[in-house]
Amino acid sequence: MKRISVGTKLHLTVMFVFLLFAVAFTLFQHVREKQYKIDNLEIRLQSFNESMDDALHYIGKIDEKTLDGYVRRYNNSDLRVTLITAKGKVIFDNIRKDYANFGNHANRKEVKSALRYGYGSEIDRNSSTLKKEYFYYATYFKKDGFIIRSAMPYDNYLSESLKTDQHYIWFSLTAIIILTLVLYKFTGPLGRNITKLRSFASKADHNESLDTEDLMEFPGDELGEIAEKIIKLYKRLQSTRKEQDILKRQLTQNIAHELKTPVASIQGYLETILNNPNINDETRLQFMQRCYAQSQRLTALLQDISMLNRMDDAPHLIDFTSVNISQTVKDIIKDTELQLSSKKMTFKNLLPDNIVVNGSQSLIYSIFRNLTDNAIAYAGLGTEITLSATDNINEWQFVFKDNGIGVRHEHLARLFERFYLVDKGRSRKMGGTGLGLAIVKNAVLLHKGMIKVENRKEGGLMFTFFLKK
CATH class of the missing domain: 3.30.450.20 (PAS domain)
Known part of the structure; x- marks a missing residue:
């Protein structure tokens, strides 16, 4: 029927x-x-x-x-x-x-x-x-x-x-005819729009192709405009989903690759120890220390992945409290004192006292710690890190910069991508996971801020970001 x-x-x-x-x-x-x-x-x-x-x-x-x-x-x-x-x-x-x-x-x-x-x-x-x-x-x-x-x-x-006057009967009949024509003019396009939407829904439900032109041609009324936008939005989401699937595969491959290296190293050292029971104590200790270093790298990688997943999947579960950024930065400088000293680097902290924002203590720490670790790893020997802040009424503007070697211009746009490494060999040698700056960006966005990076004319990188109070 x-x-x-x-x-x-x-x-x-x-x-x-x-x-x-x-x-x-x-x-x-x-x-x-x-x-x-x-x-x-x-x-x-x-x-x-x-x-x-x-x-x-x-x-x-x-x-x-x-x-x-x-x-x-x-x-x-x-x-x-x-x-x-x-x-x-x-x-x-x-x-x-x-x-x-x-x-x-x-x-x-x-x-x-x-x-x-x-x-x-x-x-x-x-x-x-x-x-x-x-x-x-x-x-x-x-x-x-x-x-x-x-x-x-x-x-x-x-x-x-x-006998009553019959003129109003003819008037009613005329009104009915006019109304019929007007309604047909209105409901005709309405019916066609709904038919097209039904066809679209059926094709979408059965994963059929939506590239046919008849699905994109609607009468120029409000419902037609809405229907057309719904289909275009669906196609855009479908395209985005495909891109996300590609990114997920790339991400999975990157994770597998990053996990494979330390696991292979640990497995190789342990096999050497097990297959050579008469190995001397000094060599065995050296191999165990290398295993421990690789396990630390593996732990850091898993922690970074866990933090990114938590920010992506359950941002509403992250607790916000009053965070004293001035004190947090002082703690980071103290924690990285040995690394800074080994690279003959200085950290110039120009932050005013008692900068307080409403945010996550762990994520705020991750923002400044990852920027510091990134500068220590790549700015170069004898360089200087400078951190300053400006009060913009409803937010704080932070400028984190160094006077190191910077990066080539083509790499700037991808610095915040997950697992993106400018120098892969050097990064892995130094224990980098390629997730530090991705964590920085996601943490800033979670605090309703924004971040950008640029090369300084004097040399080095400059990160500018904002955090709501």
């Missing part, structure tokens, strides 16, 4: 609701207009009944000849006028004169209503005496003790006069 589109459903629903409204409005208008015309007719007959009562007062008695003439003069020969007592007895009728043969009129609808409310009417009732249909209107004159009932034949003339 073919599924009805959303556009068609919307079109049919709105049309059904409007049709119900049109029918209800037509019925209401029909009843209202007919009642309005009946009210006007009743007013005319009520006016005649009152005039008839005034004539009776003037004559002083029921004189049939005079009353017949009065009725003819007032209206026409079709008007029927009947005088009825409060008990229902007919005492005058301008058309039929055999009063003895009249039945009691007390139970007639218009008479009963007149006795109760002072007036009453009935439409389209067949006269039992004249065998014709009349419109009756009765008025009870309580002081005089009788009812004057006037009636008009319910013929074609009266039927036409009471």
Whole structure:
């Protein structure tokens, strides 16, 4: 069974609701207009009944000849006028004169209503005496003790006069046709957009190709624009996912490669010791020391990977507290004093006292420690590290620079990539993992800051980064 589109459903629903409204409005208008015309007719007959009562007062008695003439003069020969007592007895009728043969009129609808409310009417009732249909209107004159009932034949003339105006029906039909055209113009593109989105969803669900042009062509309305953006966004995400898969494979390969080197070294030294039980103590100690150094490198690598994963996967679980950066940097200078001394390097700390930010103590430490270790490893012998800060109201701007050899311009854009090493042989020899600057960048971003690196004209690298207070 073919599924009805959303556009068609919307079109049919709105049309059904409007049709119900049109029918209800037509019925209401029909009843209202007919009642309005009946009210006007009743007013005319009520006016005649009152005039008839005034004539009776003037004559002083029921004189049939005079009353017949009065009725003819007032209206026409079709008007029927009947005088009825409060008990229902007919005492005058301008058309039929055999009063003895009249039945009691007390139970007639218009008479009963007149006795109760002072007036009453009935439409389209067949006269039992004249065998014709009349419109009756009765008025009870309580002081005089009788009812004057006037009636008009319910013929074609009266039927036409009471018929409601049909123009509003044609107006409703015209409105329905116009609404149908307008709705079709609106729901047509809507249905096509939804059909295209359904096709897109089906292709996406079955991992089919989304490069077909028909998926990218939508009518130029708001929904079409939204649908087109959704598909473009999906394709962009799909492309990004492919890039991420490539990066993950590269990352896995890099991790495997970086782990392979220390593990192979440890395994080689241990095999040598196990296969040579008579090896002298000095050589065995030397091999064990090398194993320990490789295990330390392996531990550092795993710690760096763990820290990056934690920043990527669960940044909300990292606790933020007040961190005194000034004291943290002093501790780092103290911890790296021997390395700085061995390279004949100096650390010029220009930070003001008590720089406090809201952040993670361990990550703040990692930022400044990795920048320091990077400078110690690559700036060169006898160089100087300078660290300064500027208070920018809502954030601190830090400048970490050295006067070393710097790096070639083509390497600058990739310094913050994971496992990127400018000089791979030298980095591995010095125990570098290629993750230090990646940790720095991710830690700065986690603290809602930003970082950039550039070569100094005087030589060396300069890192500029911001941390929110």
